[in-house]
Amino acid sequence: MPEATPSPPDRPGSTPAPTADAVRRLVGTLLKESPGADGRPGPEVRPVAGGEGHSTWWVGSRHVLRLALDRADSARRRRELRLRDLVRPHLPVAVPTSVAHGEWAPGLAYTLDTVVPGGTAGEHDVSAVGEADLAGMLTGLRDVPARQAETLGVPRAAPRSLEALRRMAVQSAGRLAAADEFDPAALQQFPPGAAVQLAVQPGGAVLVHHGLTGDHLVVRADGRVRGVLAWTEAVLGDPAEDIAGLAAAVGSPAAVRAATLAGYGARPCLRGLWLARCDTLLRLAAALDGKDDAPLPPLRLRLARAWEAILLERVTELKDGDENHP
Numbered sequence: 001m002p003e004a005t006p007s008p009p010d011r012p013g014s015t016p017a018p019t020a021d022a023v024r025r026l027v028g029t030l031l032k033e034s035p036g037a038d039g040r041p042g043p044e045v046r047p048v049a050g051g052e053g054h055s056t057w058w059v060g061s062r063h064v065l066r067l068a069l070d071r072a073d074s075a076r077r078r079r080e081l082r083l084r085d086l087v088r089p090h091l092p093v094a095v096p097t098s099v100a101h102g103e104w105a106p107g108l109a110y111t112l113d114t115v116v117p118g119g120t121a122g123e124h125d126v127s128a129v130g131e132a133d134l135a136g137m138l139t140g141l142r143d144v145p146a147r148q149a150e151t152l153g154v155p156r157a158a159p160r161s162l163e164a165l166r167r168m169a170v171q172s173a174g175r176l177a178a179a180d181e182f183d184p185a186a187l188q189q190f191p192p193g194a195a196v197q198l199a200v201q202p203g204g205a206v207l208v209h210h211g212l213t214g215d216h217l218v219v220r221a222d223g224r225v226r227g228v229l230a231w232t233e234a235v236l237g238d239p240a241e242d243i244a245g246l247a248a249a250v251g252s253p254a255a256v257r258a259a260t261l262a263g264y265g266a267r268p269c270l271r272g273l274w275l276a277r278c279d280t281l282l283r284l285a286a287a288l289d290g291k292d293d294a295p296l297p298p299l300r301l302r303l304a305r306a307w308e309a310i311l312l313e314r315v316t317e318l319k320d321g322d323e324n325h326p
Helices: 020-028 071-090 128-143 146-151 162-178 184-189 192-197 240-250 252-261 266-288 296-306
Strands: 045-047 056-059 063-067 098-105 108-114 206-208 217-219 225-228 235-237
Touching: 020 045, 020 056, 020 063, 071 098, 071 108, 071 128, 071 146, 128 206, 128 225, 128 240, 128 252, 146 206, 146 235, 162 184, 162 192, 162 266, 192 266, 240 252, 240 266, 240 296, 252 266, 266 296
Parallel strands: none
Antiparallel strands: 045 056, 056 063, 063 108, 098 108, 206 235, 217 225
């Protein structure tokens, strides 16, 4: 689709945060809709809750507008348009489709997407059939040719050190214990040697969404997963990062079952599990210390979901020869 570039809103000096009027003017040249419910010309617009700096807006009931707030974000959004086209044929779930894209201010990109209908993983539990949807998504990501993704500008990301992450998590667990938020004894099941065993082995890099939060999974009331949003942070790297994202978003049992259905063995599943558990400890501790402005209830929920017990960790004895990828 050719770019649509309406006149940007007036911005004296530096670019201000987008306002409802600026957004309405922007989309007014793109969509032909009746006046919004507020009586103003053009479609009704309202910011999406949690959209940083009012960068994400609902436009009527069928579209969502996402605005880049700096040039680095603009580059990611332009890359995302191409990446979504690349991954769409490989996935059994929907990927947003752009109906218009361009610049809302000099050097700052926007994309106007159709809404993928459904709720979020925070609103609906994922069913057994939904786990199969997630498995298909993980399989599809692995099947995307890495060379094609790299040609689009998708960066490579080195795997994180689970040993270093564990050490930080131990400190965070102590902070959370003092606040009566977590029992640090739970970390005893993850000794230093286990972190060494779960290190990534060479040759396992795949396309990783790298942002599988509950808000980015479109889940229907019946538990089916119908779409995956927000592809700007995608990398070529460790598939356990997406397993970790799912563990915090839908719970560790569902995440590991989905990864197993996708053909991943014990090592990447357990690595993803412990990435999620350590990450959720760090995030909640940072929020309690005022270093993370995310609201506490969602962080507590993510921690609880990541720390749900799974059978795999009770019955698996990892050995050096275990495969890191299917």
